[in-house]
Amino acid sequence: METRVTKLLGIEYPIIQGGMAWVANANLAANVSKAGGIGFIGAANAPAEWVRDEIRKARQITDKPVGVNIMLLSEHADEVAQVVIDEHVEAVTTGAGNPGKYMKAWKEAGIKVMPVVASVALAKLMERAGADAVVAEGMESGGHIGEQTTMTLVPQVVDAVNIPVIAAGGIGDGRGVAAAFMLGAEAVQMGTRFVVAKESTVHQLYKDRVIQAKDIDSVVTGRSTGHPVRSLRNQMTREYLELEKKNTPFEELEHLTLGALRKAVVEGDVKMGTVMAGQIAGLVSKEQTCQEIINELVSETEAILKDRVSKLTF
Numbered sequence: 001m002e003t004r005v006t007k008l009l010g011i012e013y014p015i016i017q018g019g020m021a022w023v024a025n026a027n028l029a030a031n032v033s034k035a036g037g038i039g040f041i042g043a044a045n046a047p048a049e050w051v052r053d054e055i056r057k058a059r060q061i062t063d064k065p066v067g068v069n070i071m072l073l074s075e076h077a078d079e080v081a082q083v084v085i086d087e088h089v090e091a092v093t094t095g096a097g098n099p100g101k102y103m104k105a106w107k108e109a110g111i112k113v114m115p116v117v118a119s120v121a122l123a124k125l126m127e128r129a130g131a132d133a134v135v136a137e138g139m140e141s142g143g144h145i146g147e148q149t150t151m152t153l154v155p156q157v158v159d160a161v162n163i164p165v166i167a168a169g170g171i172g173d174g175r176g177v178a179a180a181f182m183l184g185a186e187a188v189q190m191g192t193r194f195v196v197a198k199e200s201t202v203h204q205l206y207k208d209r210v211i212q213a214k215d216i217d218s219v220v221t222g223r224s225t226g227h228p229v230r231s232l233r234n235q236m237t238r239e240y241l242e243l244e245k246k247n248t249p250f251e252e253l254e255h256l257t258l259g260a261l262r263k264a265v266v267e268g269d270v271k272m273g274t275v276m277a278g279q280i281a282g283l284v285s286k287e288q289t290c291q292e293i294i295n296e297l298v299s300e301t302e303a304i305l306k307d308r309v310s311k312l313t314f
């Protein structure tokens, strides 16, 4: 399973754990790396010192490469951008914006830079700015999303750039990994499947909600505010979508979601909290260790690529 991405990052398998806000801490990221993929600590809105501590904790768990995801809407983004340099992080992914202003400093520090993009235009811009790879993320993903699906976005990005493309959004098992490879991706980024990893420290009620989710259980709130977010349907999303229908002002909507992700992840409030998860939640059915998840993904993918593809007749 060697690709340009495994060679770029010095990892065994082309499997990346998405840097999920509040969920992707040192424990999750380091255990994904230890299992042969690569984990990303989600900096989200956290202060830079939290990120530094998590990087150091991850180093205690594994000497394999570990990454940090920088959420560019964060007021701490500038400081976090410096912390990843100071702490010699191997790789950075970015979300919810254009990381152009940090690229030069990261490249000079030898960091592998892989911006998450939701469009061909941003992918091309990032290649020109010196990105090592791009993560093409479809709207099947949980959290903050773009408009295109993974099925349509990935091949268009693959055609538009020469750097390797990592597919994200809607991938939950070996069938999804194999399909991403068919679209031209050289690695996958997965979030929802790792939310329920044994090493994931999210509240048990959050994990249970993901495991119980059916195919149609995710909804997108915030389309009216310009920050569309996919999460699992609950009382909060029902109230939010009602208010959006009534053209409620931005501030009032913000009030409903303020701190809501933390409420779900830390306190287990799956009614009024934001239970971010992707559309593939319906396929995620059990808690497993990061090693079990990665081993299963690899064996499923290999079996499909060997068996099913070779048996196709035309």
Ligand code: TUI
Binding pocket: 021, 044, 071, 073, 094, 095, 096, 097, 098, 116, 117, 118, 122, 137, 142, 143, 144, 145, 146, 227, 229
């Ligand atoms: O960033 C993500 N997923 C996230 S961030 C997050 S925390 C948050 N919570 C509430 C509101 C906003 C953020 C939870 N999940 N994924 C990567 C991603 N990036 N998806 C879409 C984009 C994106 C969208 C527009 C990237 C760039 C962009 O435009 C860039 C530009 O300025 O041209």
